[in-house]
Amino acid sequence: MPRCLIALGANLGQRRETLARAVGWLRGEAQVTNLASSHWHETAPVGGAAGQGTFLNGAAAFDTTLSPTELHGLLRRIENELGRTRGQRWAARLLDLDLLLYDELAIATSELIVPHPRMAFRRFVLEPAVEVAADMVHPIIGWSVQQLLAHLNGAVPYVALLGPGNAGQTTLAESLARHVGGRTIPLASSMATLSGSPNPPSQPLERQIQFLLRGSLLLDARKWPRDGVLAVSDFYLDQALAQAQTELAPGDLEAFRHAWETVRAHVMSPKLLAVLDDVPLGPVVPASGGVAMPGGARRLPVAEASLAARRGIGPVVYAGSDPQQQFDEIAAAIAAMQ
Numbered sequence: 034m035p036r037c038l039i040a041l042g043a044n045l046g047q048r049r050e051t052l053a054r055a056v057g058w059l060r061g062e063a064q065v066t067n068l069a070s071s072h073w074h075e076t077a078p079v080g081g082a083a084g085q086g087t088f089l090n091g092a093a094a095f096d097t098t099l100s101p102t103e104l105h106g107l108l109r110r111i112e113n114e115l116g117r118t119r120g121q122r123w124a125a126r127l128l129d130l131d132l133l134l135y136d137e138l139a140i141a142t143s144e145l146i147v148p149h150p151r152m153a154f155r156r157f158v159l160e161p162a163v164e165v166a167a168d169m170v171h172p173i174i175g176w177s178v179q180q181l182l183a184h185l186n187g188a189v190p191y192v193a194l195l196g197p198g199n200a201g202q203t204t205l206a207e208s209l210a211r212h213v214g215g216r217t218i219p220l221a222s223s224m225a226t227l228s229g230s231p232n233p234p235s236q237p238l239e240r241q242i243q244f245l246l247r248g249s250l251l252l253d254a255r256k257w258p259r260d261g262v263l264a265v266s267d268f269y270l271d272q273a274l275a276q277a278q279t280e281l282a283p284g285d286l287e288a289f290r291h292a293w294e295t296v297r298a299h300v301m302s303p304k305l306l307a308v309l310d311d312v313p314l315g316p317v318v319p320a321s322g323g324v325a326m327p328g329g330a331r332r333l334p335v336a337e338a339s340l341a342a343r344r345g346i347g348p349v350v351y352a353g354s355d356p357q358q359q360f361d362e363i364a365a366a367i368a369a370m371q
Contacts, residue, residue: 038093038162039130039131040129040152041056041128043126044086044088044089044125044126045125049089052073054115055111058114059093067095068093069094070165071091076088079365080364080365080368086125092166094162094166112129131149131158133149133158134149134169137170138172139172139173151369152171153347153349154305154350154369157369159185176347181348190264193303195269195337195341196333197333197334205267206219209364210263210264210265213364214263217267219266220248220266238288245292269303270297275334276336277289278336279334302347305347305350306346306348307349350362350363
């Protein structure tokens with residue numbers, strides 16, 4: 034029987050009573066068994082309007098014979114019956130029930146995305162979830178709930194931006210760093226300086242090697258300051274390998290891979306990867322040279338978009354294609370990791 038994990042939250046009304054009623058409702062469902070619920074955690078609101086009250090957050094794990102769609106419908110029905118009204122995103126609410134994991138399935142439809150696309154970097158989700166489902170595995174990242182929380186607790190505060198060309202990464206990185214009192218790691222400006230030099234690299238292999246070497250120097254883990262200050266880079270170094278795979282001839286690609294393997298072991302990995310595109314609804318498939326995104330969003334080339342779907346790279350936030358949306362999404366994700 035599938036094992037499921039849900040998150041519960043409320044910051045309006047009689048929070049504890051409402052959450053207890055939601056758990057009681059689930060316990061009373063014939064198709065829900067072996068339910069375990071966490072303690073309630075008092076947490077600050079993330080995103081949304083200022084002045085909201087604090088949340089009570091918790092988690093529940095249970096077995097069910099309901100399909101993912103049926104369970105999603107049940108959770109919405111409980112919310113509605115207990116007084117939830119839907120309005121502005123990230124607004125205060127009487128009750129929030131989110132399906133985080135359904136066994137180890139990965140589901141992406143217009144109505145339901147599982148695993149929940151923001152669970153992996155939200156402390157207010159992971160801390161209660163680890164009480165009831167520490168060993169459940171995120172099927173895309175490949176880490177357990179316990180490992181995801183350990184990553185939040187132990188990873189160096191570093192956010193990398195992955196986006197298509199000319200997506201405003203440097204401006205966004207600078208805005209985010211100012212917002213959190215952090216620092217920017219700019220490679221775009223460094224490469225622009227290189228392009229304006231008397232002898233700029235003209236061959237694809239030379240350009241990719243320069244990008245790799247300069248990026249690896251900026252992200253050298255052996256020289257990384259241990260001051261706890263958040264760093265935001267306007268690039269994601271792994272993007273160089275994805276680009277090389279599409280731009281370089283086989284012999285040049287082999288040379289680049291050798292250079293990549295030489296420097297990659299000493300490069301700092303991000304605590305959070307921010308993708309400047311919308312989350313794909315469905316599998317990553319070629320569409321006019323890129324990944325088709327909903328709502329006419331930008332397109333990342335297939336090889337680059339696939340970087341965010343690899344197992345073991347850690348939490349990913351899909352920040353959309355609008356600059357203000359990108360800032361809001363990533364700033365909220367950074368706050369949720371604290």
